[in-house]
Amino acid sequence: MRVLGIESSCDETGVAIYDMEKGLLAHRLFSQIAMHAEYGGVVPELASRDHIRKTLPLIEEVLDAASLTTADIDAVAYTAGPGLAGALLVGAAIGRSLAWALNIPALAVNHMEGHLLSPLLEVPAPAFPFVSLLVSGGHTQLVDVRGIGQYELLGESIDDAVGEAFDKTAKLLGMDYPGGPYLAAKAEQGVADRFVFPRPMTNRPGLDFSFSGLKTFAMNTWMETEQSDQDKADIALAFQTAVVETLAIKCKRALKQTGHKRLVVAGGVSANKALRQKLDSMKGVDVFYPRQQFCSDNGAMIAFAGAMRHQAMKHQEIPSFTVRPRWPLNELSPP
Structure with a gap:
């Protein structure tokens, strides 16, 4: 067929x-x-x-x-x-x-x-069941997936989606549209730990997300600097690190809650290299992604x-x- x-x-x-x-x-x-x-x-x-x-x-x-x-x-x-x-x-x-x-x-x-x-198009393809992290410009969701159409929403963003937060933060830093990829590229030039951003909603139970505060934190940090190119790179790195670590913390919670050993990550932000490196470092978990073009x-x-x-x-x-x-x-x- x-x-x-x-x-x-x-x-x-x-x-x-x-x-x-x-x-x-x-x-x-x-x-x-x-x-x-x-x-x-x-x-x-x-x-x-x-x-x-x-x-x-x-x-x-x-x-x-x-x-x-x-x-x-x-x-x-x-x-x-x-x-x-x-x-x-x-x-x-x-x-x-x-x-x-x-x-x-x-x-x-x-x-x-x-x-x-979409990760099921790859070889090897993940088997059901698994936890899915959907990260895009319009959605940030953790889903318990047990089969086609058998989906239980575990948590989602209560405000900005993660891709939206990337784009808005990039825009306030003066980057071109769409800002997410530009911010990720700029972060590679940043100095680690110069700025430390909060990891929102990780100090409380649950699997929901919130990213609008990180955008505001980035704006306030930017206004307090000389707004040099290095300032921009350091803020980009601090923002990306906070987002990646927040997503990883919530993924670990979701896997523990469901008992699954497989994590599937999809959506536009799944192409982010820092996110892939962080999730791939989790022990005892098989992580699957779509190829970059998908x-x-x-x-x-x-x-x-x-x-x-x-x-x-x-x-x-x-x-x-x-x-x-x-x-x-x-x-x-x-x-």
Whole structure:
């Protein structure tokens, strides 16, 4: 069975084809970063219009790369949420229309489930059950994962997501958009322990996070310095170290609470080298990540998640469709 996956939840258009027997056949991604950089953030209307321009050409590219035609596709998976409503509607409309024209199933996929399952594309793939740390621009969550659709939310950020905190802190330090990767690169030039930032909510029980205070702490620290390039690097390092250690502390708690020995880390921030080094140093735990190119939004994770659900479910077609800008993981059910 071959599934065509379409991702259009925010500012990246991703298309991929996943074969249940042969694995990932082809994938393509177009990022809108250059367009949105002028505005310092994602402009929803511009994002939607660009998805309209790019999705069909990317589908053609992926089919050509896999030496397939639309007749060789057995199902279409598309991101139905969470995300920007207009951007989601583009992928949903194209995915549903293509599936209807080909008389094949159309599968609405949860974007965060796509991220959560993306490390299963790798070899070796993690086996269920495991704890998942989802870290992206919009989400920071710890999830107890026992199977497809069997998710228990253990903790999440009560304010800024970790990726959002990275981007906002980078912006106040005068870095370009998107700021997270720039801040991480700048941190490599920093002097360790010159500044020590708090590890929020680690001195109390529970698995929730809070990162907005770190952003404020960084701003206050920045205002008290001469604002030199070295000051910027040292603050970037102190901020990143605090975030990484906070995430690691909460991961250890989640693993102890569930009794699991496997940790799966996914989402855009899972590409952060300092985070990977810290989590890899934990003893008695097997840690899994997606490959670097699949940490950010992509069509491969949507095609794969759609294939996993289609394989396990009795599909029932419905003629209409909707999208869910807010769609919590804990509202998903097993197929």
